[in-house]
Amino acid sequence: MVIFDLAVLNLTALPAIAHDSLILKNISDGSIDGIMKIYANSKKQIFIAFDKQDAYTPETRKIVFDNEILKLSNDHCELYGQSWNVEEPSDED
Numbered sequence: 001m002v003i004f005d006l007a008v009l010n011l012t013a014l015p016a017i018a019h020d021s022l023i024l025k026n027i028s029d030g031s032i033d034g035i036m037k038i039y040a041n042s043k044k045q046i047f048i049a050f051d052k053q054d055a056y057t058p059e060t061r062k063i064v065f066d067n068e069i070l071k072l073s074n075d076h077c078e079l080y081g082q083s084w085n086v087e088e089p090s091d092e093d
Contacts, residue, residue: 002027002035009044016045024048029056036063 002024005017024032033056039046040063053064 006038006042009042009046014044016047018047019049021049021051024050033057033060036060039063040067 002019005019008014009017024035027035036056037059039048050064053061056064
């Protein structure tokens with residue numbers, strides 16, 4: 001699917017694509033390294049949600065670091081200032 005999306009991006013007037021981390025999780029680490037090189041050489045915009053960045057090669061980590069625009073994490077770096085997956089205690093007894 002990633003290769004198809006990249007082909008459509010390169011062969012059409014489509015200005016951008018987006019890939020969620022779920023798509024990338026099913027791809028081997030070695031293949032991710034190659035895909036990141038393709039992303040980095042694209043003249044068009046590619047948006048990705050990328051997890052476990054530290055598991056990849058230094059070259060892939062550098063590509064991600066050099067091109068990141070928004071990085072979300074814990075400790076007040078969540079989108080909208082709070083984590084969506086943290087349950088708040090209820091006042092109900």
